[in-house]
Amino acid sequence: MSDAAGNPAPFVHPLALVEGEIGAGTRVWAFAHVMRGACVGRDCNIGEHAFIETGARIGDGVTVKNGALIWEGVTIGDGAFIGPGVVFTNDRAPRSARLAGVARSRERWLVPTVVEDGASIGGGAVIVAGVRIGAYALVGAGAVVTRDVPPYALVRGNPARRAGWVCRCGEKLAVCSGRATCAACSATYIITEEGVQPCP
Amino acid sequence: MSDAAGNPAPFVHPLALVEGEIGAGTRVWAFAHVMRGACVGRDCNIGEHAFIETGARIGDGVTVKNGALIWEGVTIGDGAFIGPGVVFTNDRAPRSARLAGVARSRERWLVPTVVEDGASIGGGAVIVAGVRIGAYALVGAGAVVTRDVPPYALVRGNPARRAGWVCRCGEKLAVCSGRATCAACSATYIITEEGVQPCP
Amino acid sequence: MSDAAGNPAPFVHPLALVEGEIGAGTRVWAFAHVMRGACVGRDCNIGEHAFIETGARIGDGVTVKNGALIWEGVTIGDGAFIGPGVVFTNDRAPRSARLAGVARSRERWLVPTVVEDGASIGGGAVIVAGVRIGAYALVGAGAVVTRDVPPYALVRGNPARRAGWVCRCGEKLAVCSGRATCAACSATYIITEEGVQPCP
Numbered sequence: 001m002s003d004a005a006g007n008p009a010p011f012v013h014p015l016a017l018v019e020g021e022i023g024a025g026t027r028v029w030a031f032a033h034v035m036r037g038a039c040v041g042r043d044c045n046i047g048e049h050a051f052i053e054t055g056a057r058i059g060d061g062v063t064v065k066n067g068a069l070i071w072e073g074v075t076i077g078d079g080a081f082i083g084p085g086v087v088f089t090n091d092r093a094p095r096s097a098r099l100a101g102v103a104r105s106r107e108r109w110l111v112p113t114v115v116e117d118g119a120s121i122g123g124g125a126v127i128v129a130g131v132r133i134g135a136y137a138l139v140g141a142g143a144v145v146t147r148d149v150p151p152y153a154l155v156r157g158n159p160a161r162r163a164g165w166v167c168r169c170g171e172k173l174a175v176c177s178g179r180a181t182c183a184a185c186s187a188t189y190i191i192t193e194e195g196v197q198p199c200p
Numbered sequence: 201m202s203d204a205a206g207n208p209a210p211f212v213h214p215l216a217l218v219e220g221e222i223g224a225g226t227r228v229w230a231f232a233h234v235m236r237g238a239c240v241g242r243d244c245n246i247g248e249h250a251f252i253e254t255g256a257r258i259g260d261g262v263t264v265k266n267g268a269l270i271w272e273g274v275t276i277g278d279g280a281f282i283g284p285g286v287v288f289t290n291d292r293a294p295r296s297a298r299l300a301g302v303a304r305s306r307e308r309w310l311v312p313t314v315v316e317d318g319a320s321i322g323g324g325a326v327i328v329a330g331v332r333i334g335a336y337a338l339v340g341a342g343a344v345v346t347r348d349v350p351p352y353a354l355v356r357g358n359p360a361r362r363a364g365w366v367c368r369c370g371e372k373l374a375v376c377s378g379r380a381t382c383a384a385c386s387a388t389y390i391i392t393e394e395g396v397q398p399c400p
Numbered sequence: 401m402s403d404a405a406g407n408p409a410p411f412v413h414p415l416a417l418v419e420g421e422i423g424a425g426t427r428v429w430a431f432a433h434v435m436r437g438a439c440v441g442r443d444c445n446i447g448e449h450a451f452i453e454t455g456a457r458i459g460d461g462v463t464v465k466n467g468a469l470i471w472e473g474v475t476i477g478d479g480a481f482i483g484p485g486v487v488f489t490n491d492r493a494p495r496s497a498r499l500a501g502v503a504r505s506r507e508r509w510l511v512p513t514v515v516e517d518g519a520s521i522g523g524g525a526v527i528v529a530g531v532r533i534g535a536y537a538l539v540g541a542g543a544v545v546t547r548d549v550p551p552y553a554l555v556r557g558n559p560a561r562r563a564g565w566v567c568r569c570g571e572k573l574a575v576c577s578g579r580a581t582c583a584a585c586s587a588t589y590i591i592t593e594e595g596v597q598p599c600p
Contacts (some may be wrong), residue, residue: 211413217415217430231431231449231522233430235449249431249449249467251448251449251466251467258450267449267467267485268521269465269466269467269484269485271484281459284454285485287483287484287485287523287541287542288523289483289484289522289523289524289541293520293538293566293570293571293572294481294483294520294522294538294570295479295481295518295520295569296461296462296463296479296480296481296518296520297445297463298443298444298445298460298461298462298463298477298479299461299480299481299518300461300478300479300570302518302568302569302570303571304570307445309582324524324576326485326522326523326524326541326542327541328522328540328541328542330540344524344541344543344558358542358543358557358558359556359557370453
């Protein structure tokens with residue numbers, strides 16, 4: 001099926017809840033929820049039990065695996081991969097909004113998080129509010145990200161630390177004299193103290 | 201809507217399952233399940249995909265975020281915050297109940313866990329059965345709690361270790377000569393070897 | 401209820417999705433999904449919000465707790481325990497299948513994972529693709545398993561490291577002069593550099 005302009009219609013599983021905006025070709029699976037005011041781009045795949053809150057923004061071509069939890073304040077770039085059970089957060093010092101005697105302004109607690117284009121977050125990783133995960137970075141499964149992740153970086157552990165660099169295709173790069181050629185796809189990179197740059 | 205005594209009625213999303221007891225003003229969202237014999241207090245918010253098992257006890261004013269899993273043996277105090285994807289456990293050495301040749305009594309495996317009033321557990325944290333998380337403590341996102349957490353303590357990591365103290369409002373406290381004044385809300389505390397006490 | 405051969409019928413909660421094969425006596429709870437082409441054995445218990453993908457294989461007598469995510473490429477032996485919120489993975493360097501300019505063959509990314517008979521995986525643990533978790537091993541809650549786990553081993557942490565040995569019944573073993581007797585069930589074991597063997 002497609003619309004009048006020839007764009008493929010989105011698919012929404014009968015057991016999904018979609019109240020927000022989803023782009024052409026995007027599929028949303030059972031028990032997932034895209035809230036009103038959430039924005040999901042084209043050609044995305046939103047897995048079962050995933051949750052995308054009002055105010056969250058997701059680009060085009062993004063894979064959101066099952067059970068991932070994406071809140072207001074989170075922005076995800078094109079082509080990113082959000083693994084199964086990934087937990088975002090948007091508050092660095094959460095308290096119950098119903099806790100007697102404690103009042104916290106929205107400005108105080110709502111902290112934005114960004115995942116840049118092409119980045120991947122492995123299954124079960126936890127993203128502390130306020131970090132930026134750079135383009136094509138790879139967050140290892142189960143990592144707890146507490147600081148910014150540079151583009152093309154591989155990070156692992158709790159707290160997550162850099163364990164190398166990866167290619168745009170995901171393969172780990174072997175760096176030699178400030179250069180690297182991907183063993184899988186032959187892309188080449190220059191690595192400096194400022195980070196990784198693909199060769200033109 | 202309210203009952204004859206003027207208490208606001210609870211709200212149950214049409215796609216939630218609520219068989220247990222929930223208090224006035226409590227809301228339960230889609231795909232969440234409060235089992236028969238679970239007890240949830242007043243003015244709570246139970247997020248989507250959350251699960252509250254028979255025998256679990258949750259106080260008043262508690263926030264349970266999406267996908268949190270709360271079992272028999274777990275008791276949660278008033279005003280606590282249970283973050284998204286938080287996993288409780290109630291058995292320190294689990295085996296399948298259907299594992300041939302292994303019989304384990306309920307007394308042996310069912311270990312109680314307590315979260316005291318006003319405590320917060322960050323997203324994706326895992327709580328090993330048998331611990332007590334003290335009042336107003338803050339468990340960092342992705343932490344794995346294996347031991348008791350004192351009141352007002354901030355803990356992080358796997359296993360979780362103490363990384364400071366927090367105010368009742370959630371702000372980290374700067375301790376000086378055994379005293380601390382919260383930079384956010386001006387509450388004052390005395391810190392001794394026994395822990396933190398709010399000044400009267 | 402039972403079939404003509406006297407086998408107890410499986411139970412499927414009205415809010416579960418079961419398209420795959422499930423054995424006699426197996427129960428599947430609300431908001432869980434067993435996909436077409438997934439294979440689940442007899443007498444299993446599949447908790448709420450669990451997800452079992454096409455191609456996953458689960459033995460007999462397995463407990464899959466709530467929210468566990470089990471993918472193609474994962475094989476789980478008889479009598480295993482998969483804790484709440486456990487996240488398996490099947491790709492060591494995931495990228496969105498919709499990421500522009502990146503093509504990855506199925507042979508490259510799909511990595512098999514095995515959980516042997518009687519093993520237990522604690523709540524919230526994350527299993528990196530490609531590992532083998534040995535028979536009766538015990539993965540601690542919140543562990544991130546990045547390497548093979550020997551039979552009867554207890555592992556914890558991120559990354560998971562060996563912290564002892566456990567009995568078939570789950571109890572931690574006190575090893576003395578290369579031998580151990582379980583304090584709970586009196587089973588006896590010989591421990592060598594090659595690992596643990598039950599005494600005949």
